[in-house]
Amino acid sequence: MELDELKVSWQGLDRRVEERILRKLLSETISRKARWRLAPVLIGAVFNMIIGAWFALAWGKFWSAHLATPLVAGAGIVLHAASIGLIVIGMVRLVLVLRIDYTQPVLAIQRSLARLQEFEARSFHAVWFACWVLVPAALVTIVMGLAGVELWDRARGYLLANFVVCLVGGLAPPLLHHWARRRGSKLAARMDAFLLSHSIARARAAIAEIDEFARP
Amino acid sequence: MQPSTYMIPGSTTEFVTLLSDHQRLVYRVAGSYTLGRADMEDLAQEIAAQAWRAFPSYDPQRRFSTWLYRIALNVAITWLRAEAPRRKRSVPYDAELHEPAISDSVDADDGSRILRGFIESQGPLDRALLLLYLEERPLAEISEILGITTTNLTTKINRLKERLRSYAEKAHGTR
Numbered sequence: 001m002e003l004d005e006l007k008v009s010w011q012g013l014d015r016r017v018e019e020r021i022l023r024k025l026l027s028e029t030i031s032r033k034a035r036w037r038l039a040p041v042l043i044g045a046v047f048n049m050i051i052g053a054w055f056a057l058a059w060g061k062f063w064s065a066h067l068a069t070p071l072v073a074g075a076g077i078v079l080h081a082a083s084i085g086l087i088v089i090g091m092v093r094l095v096l097v098l099r100i101d102y103t104q105p106v107l108a109i110q111r112s113l114a115r116l117q118e119f120e121a122r123s124f125h126a127v128w129f130a131c132w133v134l135v136p137a138a139l140v141t142i143v144m145g146l147a148g149v150e151l152w153d154r155a156r157g158y159l160l161a162n163f164v165v166c167l168v169g170g171l172a173p174p175l176l177h178h179w180a181r182r183r184g185s186k187l188a189a190r191m192d193a194f195l196l197s198h199s200i201a202r203a204r205a206a207i208a209e210i211d212e213f214a215r216p
Numbered sequence: 217m218q219p220s221t222y223m224i225p226g227s228t229t230e231f232v233t234l235l236s237d238h239q240r241l242v243y244r245v246a247g248s249y250t251l252g253r254a255d256m257e258d259l260a261q262e263i264a265a266q267a268w269r270a271f272p273s274y275d276p277q278r279r280f281s282t283w284l285y286r287i288a289l290n291v292a293i294t295w296l297r298a299e300a301p302r303r304k305r306s307v308p309y310d311a312e313l314h315e316p317a318i319s320d321s322v323d324a325d326d327g328s329r330i331l332r333g334f335i336e337s338q339g340p341l342d343r344a345l346l347l348l349y350l351e352e353r354p355l356a357e358i359s360e361i362l363g364i365t366t367t368n369l370t371t372k373i374n375r376l377k378e379r380l381r382s383y384a385e386k387a388h389g390t391r
Contacts, residue, residue, distance in 0.1 A: 003349070003377045006334075009327035010350040102290040103270050103283055105363025106344060109290045113297075206297060213341040216368045 041120070045093035052086030059083055062141055071152050072144045075137040082130055089123045111210050118203035125174060132170030136163040231271050234280050235264060241284055241351075248335055248347050249292040259295050263288045285348070285361045293340040334383050345372055 063076025096116040102109060136159055143151045151159055173191075180188035235242070246260040267287050274283055338346055341362075348358045359366045 003373075003380050006327055006331045006380070007350055007352065009331045101270070102266050102287045103273065104286065104290075106286060106289045106293065106341070106361060107363040109286075110293055110341070113294055202297075209339060209341065213339075213372075214364055214368075216365075216371055 041093065041116070042097050045090045045097060048090030048093065049087050052083050052088075052090060055083035056080055056087065059141070062145065066144065069144070069150055072140055072150060075140040078137045079134060079141060082134055085130070086127075089127070092119060093123070107210060107214055111207065114203055114206040114210060118207065121203055128173070129170040132166045133163075135166045231268060234284075235267065238281060238284055241281060242288055244351070245285070245288040245292050245347065248343055249296045249340070251336070255299075259292060262295065263291045266291050279357070281353075282357055282360055285353075289344045289347075289361065293344065296340050330384050330387050333387060334380055337383065342372075342376065345369070346376060349373060349376070 059076050059080035063073045063080060066072045066076060093116075096112065096119060100109060100112050100116070139159070139162065140151050143149050177188065177191045180191060242260050242263050243256070246256045246263060250256040250259050267284060270287060274280070335343060335346060344362060345358065348361060353361070355366045355369055359369055362369075364372075
């Protein structure tokens with residue numbers, strides 16, 4: 001069987017397009033004013049930047065007021081840097097989203113979308129890890145800000161234990177995922193399903209597929 | 217279809233007219249990237265919505281079908297990558313819902329069955345190329361829609377033909 005022979009079959013396929021469906025398509029399209037699939041990503045990026053800016057200001061003000069206590073100032077600087085990281089993530093997401101124009105050639109847009117997905121996945125994992133390891137730094141600054149107490153002097157053991165627990169909490173899921181995938185267990189499949197939109201592997205597979213298609 | 221030089225981009229009436237003229241294109245793309253009728257209608261709706269959003273920037277000097285194909289295929293491929301695995305996990309089987317998106321007639325011939333199976337077995341980009349080829353779009357237009365050279369396209373079409381031959385042989389062999 002040849003591809004050209006199938007053109008006849010293709011032309012004969014019944015799409016079952018009814019007048020009712022077309023009317024629905026047109027009326028809903030116009031009334032919805034074109035919902036944008038990427039709108040949540042765009043809103044998320046702007047939200048990231050606003051939250052990041054607010055925290056950057058707060059932590060910047062905090063650490064500059066506590067330069068006399070190096071550890072507290074250090075914790076404030078770490079949180080300040082993390083807030084700037086949030087702004088950067090938001091800006092990169094925004095640029096990547098705004099560069100997507102569905103009227104451009106298919107390969108170019110699919111590559112941009114795959115890169116956006118890869119960036120989303122990487123930033124998700126980075127933010128997850130940061131959320132855990134920044135807990136001790138946040139504790140130090142909050143206790144100092146609210147009670148004027150330096151936690152390192154009062155509860156050093158608690159702080160160190162907290163840091164270890166948070167480090168494990170931040171690293172455990174990605175390590176568990178990696179281990180489960182290598183063993184090919186059901187847990188890996190469940191985690192993959194949970195991380196569907198945050199899977200770096202899926203994004204990289206899509207980029208590889210596009211590169212392969214573009215290759216002569 | 218000739219470029220619609222008389223159209224004023226951004227007008228609802230013009231958009232409705234153009235989309236009505238090209239409804240077959242929208243449904244063929246949507247049907248090629250979905251398995252069920254409900255999904256096909258959703259995807260067709262999404263394609264139309266994206267086209268409406270982009271319509272103010274449409275250049276009437278250019279061919280409307282090329283412009284719409286780009287949007288339709290981009291939306292469909294994105295849908296296939298994002299939505300299909302999610303729906304596969306969450307939607308239980310329902311005969312009504314899983315009615316084939318592009319269905320052949322009751323006395324479907326071998327060609328139709330093989331074609332449907334072959335389309336579903338292809339990756340999203342090859343599926344786009346196959347669809348455009350079956351729609352008998354000129355190579356230059358396919359190249360413009362997909363964003364690859366015509367030389368590369370010829371190679372890809374030849375490979376597609378080889379894969380079809382092998383697929384058809386297997387399909388006949390298992391019957």
